[in-house]
Amino acid sequence: MNDAARDAAATAPAERSARLAALLARVALADQGAFAELYRLTAPHLYGVALRILRNASAAEDILQEAWVSIWHHAGGYDAAKSQALTWLTSIVRNRSLDRLRRREIDVVEPTGDDDAPDIDFPADEPSPVDLLLAGADARSLRDCVDVLEPGPKQAIALAFFHGLSHGELARHLDEPLGTVKSWVRRGLEKLKRCLDGAGVTR
Amino acid sequence: MNLSRPDRRERLASLAAEYALGTSPPRVRRRLAGIARRDPVVAAALAEWERRIAVLGEGAPGVTPPPRVWRSITARLGLVTAEAPRIAWWDRLGLWRGLAAASFVVAMALGVMQLARLPAPAAPPLVVVLAGSDARPAIIATAARGERYLTMKTVVDTAPPRGKAFELWALPTAGAPRSLGVIPVGAVVEVPLQAPAGESLANIPALAVSLEPAGGSPTGAPTGPVLYSGKVERMY
Numbered sequence: 001m002n003d004a005a006r007d008a009a010a011t012a013p014a015e016r017s018a019r020l021a022a023l024l025a026r027v028a029l030a031d032q033g034a035f036a037e038l039y040r041l042t043a044p045h046l047y048g049v050a051l052r053i054l055r056n057a058s059a060a061e062d063i064l065q066e067a068w069v070s071i072w073h074h075a076g077g078y079d080a081a082k083s084q085a086l087t088w089l090t091s092i093v094r095n096r097s098l099d100r101l102r103r104r105e106i107d108v109v110e111p112t113g114d115d116d117a118p119d120i121d122f123p124a125d126e127p128s129p130v131d132l133l134l135a136g137a138d139a140r141s142l143r144d145c146v147d148v149l150e151p152g153p154k155q156a157i158a159l160a161f162f163h164g165l166s167h168g169e170l171a172r173h174l175d176e177p178l179g180t181v182k183s184w185v186r187r188g189l190e191k192l193k194r195c196l197d198g199a200g201v202t203r
Numbered sequence: 204m205n206l207s208r209p210d211r212r213e214r215l216a217s218l219a220a221e222y223a224l225g226t227s228p229p230r231v232r233r234r235l236a237g238i239a240r241r242d243p244v245v246a247a248a249l250a251e252w253e254r255r256i257a258v259l260g261e262g263a264p265g266v267t268p269p270p271r272v273w274r275s276i277t278a279r280l281g282l283v284t285a286e287a288p289r290i291a292w293w294d295r296l297g298l299w300r301g302l303a304a305a306s307f308v309v310a311m312a313l314g315v316m317q318l319a320r321l322p323a324p325a326a327p328p329l330v331v332v333l334a335g336s337d338a339r340p341a342i343i344a345t346a347a348r349g350e351r352y353l354t355m356k357t358v359v360d361t362a363p364p365r366g367k368a369f370e371l372w373a374l375p376t377a378g379a380p381r382s383l384g385v386i387p388v389g390a391v392v393e394v395p396l397q398a399p400a401g402e403s404l405a406n407i408p409a410l411a412v413s414l415e416p417a418g419g420s421p422t423g424a425p426t427g428p429v430l431y432s433g434k435v436e437r438m439y
Contacts, residue, residue: 033428133259160225161256162263
């Protein structure tokens with residue numbers, strides 16, 4: 001990619017980000033029009049995040065509702081200097097979805113024998129988690145950062161990130177020992193950190 | 204455990220990474236979230252990893268939530284907004300369709316005015332029936348051509364919530380809405396015009412009412428939802 005194309009790819013997200021931040025600032029002032037507009041622009045992304053983690057439309061709708069009620073009340077806590085608006089919104093939805101998922105897992109009595117645990121079904125019409133990871137990286141010209149990951153760690157991180165799989169579920173789903181999976185995730189995250197920070201993502 | 208101590212920085216970084224990814228065990232998740240609420244160093248570590256990893260999630264396809272989700276959110280918050288606007292409302296084709304649909308109620312509304320014994324001129328030359336999205340008339344505005352005010356009569360029980368105001372807008376054929384000012388609260392009120400109504404509303408096919416902060420829109424353009432709109436009917 002040449003410099004001009006790289007600039008163009010980098011500007012579009014920056015503009016969108018500034019727009020979302022401005023809307024969030026207006027939501028903090030109880031501007032209902034801005035709230036509706038922010039919802040229109042970001043709810044599909046956020047609903048997708050919740051759906052992939054919870055794999056249940058009605059649970060994902062609940063989370064979305066709770067999250068947006070909270071966004072209306074706490075928009076004043078958003079600090080544009082500290083994070084991008086979409087990141088802030090996504091964290092709210094992801095964290096609530098993960099909390100709900102883990103609570104559900106605790107409520108269900110888990111079988112003790114790992115071999116009996118049912119495998120997890122993902123929607124067949126959606127790209128694989130690794131493809132989703134690559135698509136996100138490509139959108140920001142960060143393909144190299146995902147490519148540094150070995151296939152095992154890459155898959156483990158993609159499954160955990162998009163579908164909220166725990167270490168135990170990753171081990172079952174990937175048919176690997178728990179220790180291996182844990183170390184894949186840990187080392188994979190370290191590699192990602194080095195590469196993403198080198199690319200200036202956290203700035 | 205004090206995670207913000209410098210010698211525990213590495214431990215904190217690895218906990219934050221797993222938290223952001225979502226692989227922390229539930230007990231660790233809850234504790235970290237709790238600590239982050241009062242310890243800015245821990246909060247910053249979590250936010251840093253969330254920022255880092257969020258980038259990788261932006262390529263995943265979105266899914267449009269069913270409309271009931273937005274309805275529930277606004278209902279729970281007690282907001283007036285009925286729907287997430289698609290585009291700037293004054294550019295919206297639907298609004299004009301709505302206006303056309305609403306105009307048939309003019310005759311009926313004139314009847315309402317008679318019943319309400321409006322202090323209307325003998326032959327009201329200019330009438331605007333402002334209706335909500337349900338096409339039911341809510342406010343009727345009338346003026347004689349030479350009058351420098353619009354008489355606004357509320358025909359349904361509608362009033363702005365505390366700290367808010369109804370603002371009246373003239374919608375020109377082209378361009379952004381022009382404010383006609385905040386509508387005073389009351390059953391029958393007057394909104395002053397800068398020129399005689401015939402002149403003031405000469406190129407104005409429609410009026411609208413939006414919900415704004417007390418005192419009116421801070422930006423000069425509508426910021427809140429449009430509650431009512433109506434076509435200007437010229438009886439002359």
